[in-house]
Amino acid sequence: MRATRDISDRDDLDVLLRRFYTAAFADPLIGPFFTRIAGTDLEVHLPRITDFWERALFRTADYGRDAFAPHAVLHATRPLTAAHFGRWVQLWHAAVDGLHAGPRAERAKAQGERIALALLRRLGGPGADTRGAGGGFVPLAALELRSVA
Structure with a gap:
């Protein structure tokens, strides 16, 4: 059954x-980036990232943090590649599609793709592989995404 509520x-x-x-x-x-490398505590991270997405989708929350800085720290410890960002986008799409459908859900997925590409380009510099030549970023139009259980 497909989600129908935005x-x-x-x-x-x-x-x-x-x-x-x-x-x-x-x-x-990508799990090790969250668990072993960053040691992310979801209960600490969740209000911050919810502020980020609330600002992105509703323009109702304040988000004044530097979203790039933590990714730069991770990248310096263990390089983030197009494959990592591609997997993030796949999981993001699956999570959104598993719960929601509508204009905001579509905007959330599109925004996730834009963020992933922007971070990849910024971290990788001018020569960043964003086309997937070496097992990199997966074009989402070529995938059938299924919801995550």
């Missing part, structure tokens, strides 16, 4: 982000 408020974002991070933390490719 993302409507902060509570929806909380449920969505918990679903996404549960999958991301468990993922063999």
